[in-house]
Amino acid sequence: MSQHLIILAAVAYLVLLFAVAYLVEHTGGRVSRLTGSSLVYTLSLAVYCSSWTFNGGVGRASQSGLDFLPIYLGPTLAFCLGPIVIRRMLKISHAHRITSIADLIGARFGKSGGLAALVTIIAVIGLIPYIALQLKSISSGFAVLSASNGTDVATKPVLTDGALWSAIVLTIFAMLFGSRSIHPREHHPGMVVAVALESILKLVSLTLIGLFIGYGLFNGFGDLFSKAAAIPDIRSIFAHSPDRYGYNWIAMTLLAMVAVFCLPRQFQIMVVENVDERHLNRVLWLFPLYLLAINLFILPIAIAGRMMLPTDTDPDNLVLAIPLASGYPVVALIAFLGGLSAAASMVVVETTALSLMVCNDVVMPALLRVKALGLEQKADLTRLLLWVRRLVMIGVMGLGYLYMRHDSAQFALVSIGLMSFVAVAQFAPAIIGGLFWRGATKAGAFAGISVGFLVWVYTLLFPSFARSGALTMDFIAHGPFGIALLKPYALFGLAGLDPVTHGTFWSLLANIACFVGVSLAGRQSPVERAHAAMFVEAVHPGDAAQIWRRTALIPDLMSLASRFLGKEKAASAYAEWAAKRGLDARTVVQADTQTVLFYERLLAGVIGAASARVLVDAIVEEEPLGVDEIMRILDETSRVIVANRQLEEKSRALEAATAELKQANDRLQLLDRLKDDFVATVNHELRTPLASIRAFSEILRDHPDLTLGERHEFLRIVIAESERLTRLINQLLDLSKIEASGAMPRADAPVDLASIAHESAAAMDQVFAASGVVLRVEIDASDAYVLGDHDRLVQVLINLLGNAAKFARAGDGKAYLTLSRVGEAFELAVGDNGPGIRPKDREVVFERFRQLGDTMNDKPQGAGLGLAISQRIVMQHGGRIWVEESRLGGALFMVSLPCAPPKGRQPKARQTQAATVS
Amino acid sequence: MLRRTVRRDRMVGLFAAGVLLFNPPILNLVGGTIFGWPALYLYLFGVWTALIVAAAFILESGNDNEERR
Numbered sequence: 007m008s009q010h011l012i013i014l015a016a017v018a019y020l021v022l023l024f025a026v027a028y029l030v031e032h033t034g035g036r037v038s039r040l041t042g043s044s045l046v047y048t049l050s051l052a053v054y055c056s057s058w059t060f061n062g063g064v065g066r067a068s069q070s071g072l073d074f075l076p077i078y079l080g081p082t083l084a085f086c087l088g089p090i091v092i093r094r095m096l097k098i099s100h101a102h103r104i105t106s107i108a109d110l111i112g113a114r115f116g117k118s119g120g121l122a123a124l125v126t127i128i129a130v131i132g133l134i135p136y137i138a139l140q141l142k143s144i145s146s147g148f149a150v151l152s153a154s155n156g157t158d159v160a161t162k163p164v165l166t167d168g169a170l171w172s173a174i175v176l177t178i179f180a181m182l183f184g185s186r187s188i189h190p191r192e193h194h195p196g197m198v199v200a201v202a203l204e205s206i207l208k209l210v211s212l213t214l215i216g217l218f219i220g221y222g223l224f225n226g227f228g229d230l231f232s233k234a235a236a237i238p239d240i241r242s243i244f245a246h247s248p249d250r251y252g253y254n255w256i257a258m259t260l261l262a263m264v265a266v267f268c269l270p271r272q273f274q275i276m277v278v279e280n281v282d283e284r285h286l287n288r289v290l291w292l293f294p295l296y297l298l299a300i301n302l303f304i305l306p307i308a309i310a311g312r313m314m315l316p317t318d319t320d321p322d323n324l325v326l327a328i329p330l331a332s333g334y335p336v337v338a339l340i341a342f343l344g345g346l347s348a349a350a351s352m353v354v355v356e357t358t359a360l361s362l363m364v365c366n367d368v369v370m371p372a373l374l375r376v377k378a379l380g381l382e383q384k385a386d387l388t389r390l391l392l393w394v395r396r397l398v399m400i401g402v403m404g405l406g407y408l409y410m411r412h413d414s415a416q417f418a419l420v421s422i423g424l425m426s427f428v429a430v431a432q433f434a435p436a437i438i439g440g441l442f443w444r445g446a447t448k449a450g451a452f453a454g455i456s457v458g459f460l461v462w463v464y465t466l467l468f469p470s471f472a473r474s475g476a477l478t479m480d481f482i483a484h485g486p487f488g489i490a491l492l493k494p495y496a497l498f499g500l501a502g503l504d505p506v507t508h509g510t511f512w513s514l515l516a517n518i519a520c521f522v523g524v525s526l527a528g529r530q531s532p533v534e535r536a537h538a539a540m541f542v543e544a545v546h547p548g549d550a551a552q553i554w555r556r557t558a559l560i561p562d563l564m565s566l567a568s569r570f571l572g573k574e575k576a577a578s579a580y581a582e583w584a585a586k587r588g589l590d591a592r593t594v595v596q597a598d599t600q601t602v603l604f605y606e607r608l609l610a611g612v613i614g615a616a617s618a619r620v621l622v623d624a625i626v627e628e629e630p631l632g633v634d635e636i637m638r639i640l641d642e643t644s645r646v647i648v649a650n651r652q653l654e655e656k657s658r659a660l661e662a663a664t665a666e667l668k669q670a671n672d673r674l675q676l677l678d679r680l681k682d683d684f685v686a687t688v689n690h691e692l693r694t695p696l697a698s699i700r701a702f703s704e705i706l707r708d709h710p711d712l713t714l715g716e717r718h719e720f721l722r723i724v725i726a727e728s729e730r731l732t733r734l735i736n737q738l739l740d741l742s743k744i745e746a747s748g749a750m751p752r753a754d755a756p757v758d759l760a761s762i763a764h765e766s767a768a769a770m771d772q773v774f775a776a777s778g779v780v781l782r783v784e785i786d787a788s789d790a791y792v793l794g795d796h797d798r799l800v801q802v803l804i805n806l807l808g809n810a811a812k813f814a815r816a817g818d819g820k821a822y823l824t825l826s827r828v829g830e831a832f833e834l835a836v837g838d839n840g841p842g843i844r845p846k847d848r849e850v851v852f853e854r855f856r857q858l859g860d861t862m863n864d865k866p867q868g869a870g871l872g873l874a875i876s877q878r879i880v881m882q883h884g885g886r887i888w889v890e891e892s893r894l895g896g897a898l899f900m901v902s903l904p905c906a907p908p909k910g911r912q913p914k915a916r917q918t919q920a921a922t923v924s
Numbered sequence: 925m926l927r928r929t930v931r932r933d934r935m936v937g938l939f940a941a942g943v944l945l946f947n948p949p950i951l952n953l954v955g956g957t958i959f960g961w962p963a964l965y966l967y968l969f970g971v972w973t974a975l976i977v978a979a980a981f982i983l984e985s986g987n988d989n990e991e992r993r
Contacts, residue, residue, distance in 0.1 A: 227961070228961065231960050291976050
């Protein structure tokens, strides 16, 4: 068959696939809804069947019968545990926006960037042989089909090397599918549908060839098997034998069981590209069914090949060689396209997954740490991300190609593929342990994965180098430096296993031992423990977010997100989130913990959990960790403490209120008693003059014989007592008026205290002269204007002067009246040389009817209302009255009144006059 | 919730059965040919089919009611 035709068919096929993918991503309607179906999900999962299945499986079957089958029985068994393992993986990965297997392991163990990078590097190293395998299969298929001798690929000039061209074409293909744009959850619907289509083609192609061989070349499969049974070599493969399958079979089953979710491409399709968790139930049986269907004809094809073709045919090319040898090149072309599908889908998905991992977990964290690049300030990093991924794809394919050129010619496809399986199986203990064992620590995972990987390198990778001549064969035959115990295929003398089983045993043993041992011996940091709880108990990350109280400003988060996602996608993602939480996207500026977590996961979907954490942490204010149960308990306690404190405060306030009430009560009781006293005193005060008036009036009536002098004297007393009574009643009325509402008539006119002082002193002249007391008046201030009522102030002063006259020492009584200005007030002072007032009485003298001294013995020298009235008048003038000791030894009454404002004195006066006139 | 647990347990049982039937030593009990077909081929694909059918029954039963809760 001409090379051009083959190339044309291959390119046309790839273009068709790309067209389908493009349609899916760019048109709405039925085509784009394809991704949402469980059937497409199942078919895309069949990316598991690479060209290794297609060509390598047949090759293996032709050599040793059914022992290719554990590679497919393993996933079937693993999917039986799907409701437990895969469901949890899906739930957790969706909740945390995990985008790769490295991300999952890194996120589980405290969002550890180092662990994710380790996993990524191991995945790349482990999978390069696998990618090389695909290239080899395509190029040798191409060689077989174009009828050249395909066993000698390595010696051909590079330009005619089919592997190089297929590598280039597949790289471009992968870049077109896997890194065309940045999507927040790394969904590639176009790629998924294309892969599903390829899976159909793989199945159809292999089934067609099986039927073609069974019914075209033989008379049904019964005929085929009975003819095969006639050949002793083949019969012996199926003969009954009690120890045909042993550790190798078990090891392969185990490897396939873990590979089906540890392979980056499987994780990508199964977890990352999953759009609906409900698909899982169907996929759990539909995918094994696909595996069964695609394997149904492998054994018949292999046996037919073994019977029909010369023994020196490369077993990996049987699928192509049989139709060619029997003269059906079109069937061979279909077989080639089937193999191409298998290889292309595997390479595309695997490089996409690897490029994501390398970009997110190795390159970006490194670039973001290099301050000199200034990535922190770059506004839009989506293009950078895409180019990093494309470069990684090119790098991975380049390495695969180089490995193929130098190594793979010596190996059968299945052996290479299994080597990769062992490498990725190193992730299984950390993943399974991480999902189901709380005690798994980051150090344990680190130790397990790295030690397991080192054992893998030693027992499988180095020997593969030795076989290809990069190391001496002595390394395999006698061990390094001739130490037999360290022979890589028989470590510590463990012989009798094939290399893969041997490597699997030692690497997984070392891995699990280190993982469990270090985890048990070590201690988890609080952050790790929180993550463990989140993963193992499948706590919703929103709940767990309460552990970290982190806040940030929305604009900061938004600009960060738009740098990696692009403005529109970031904005629409946030709008959706805000709508879901009922926030107003335009007004909320402060992001709470939940929103910060949302952004972190949004970013994690693009650049991986570890990088996202670093980026978000840079702009987030993290309050001191209240990390795990202990901290939560502490939290509870502190809440109790706060409550306690509040309770204490309340009871203290209550006590204060009680004390106040008590005080008020005491005061009320005092007032009550004073009121009683007042009534009694008023009664007494009113009765005394009334009694004397009545007594003298009766004397005047009953004794007409009184002298005129006596009559006059008695009448004078009656009049004086009546006057006293009138005064008393007036004062009482005054007092009650003042006390009732403070509504005492008070003119706001400016009055001169100096003239008031003179006036009052003059008015009291007679009184002082009568009681023999000398009054000295000292007026130190002129223009002593205050605002007030002239008559009331005179009343106050007369009252005070009257007291001074009354209480001054009998015989040589002295009193004085002074007026002086003190700051913004005028002070009137009235002092005497009487007995004075004891300090404890200086407050109470202003109470009504409070007369000092013993009222029983001394004749009361007044109603006891004067000072009370004076105090109220002064207070109404905004002044103060108090008692001191006078310089003469007696009492000194001080009255302080505020100065009238200098301006407004005249206008006010005029206003008052005007008011009076009208 | 109960149904989900039941289903999970059944799948685990299926897994255990598969592990036993697909691996030595039981696997090595099968050999020779039946009606000219390799017995091992028939055995493996037969058990495999049975396993998938059982899984389909377990997983699809009451699927809708439960998943649309």
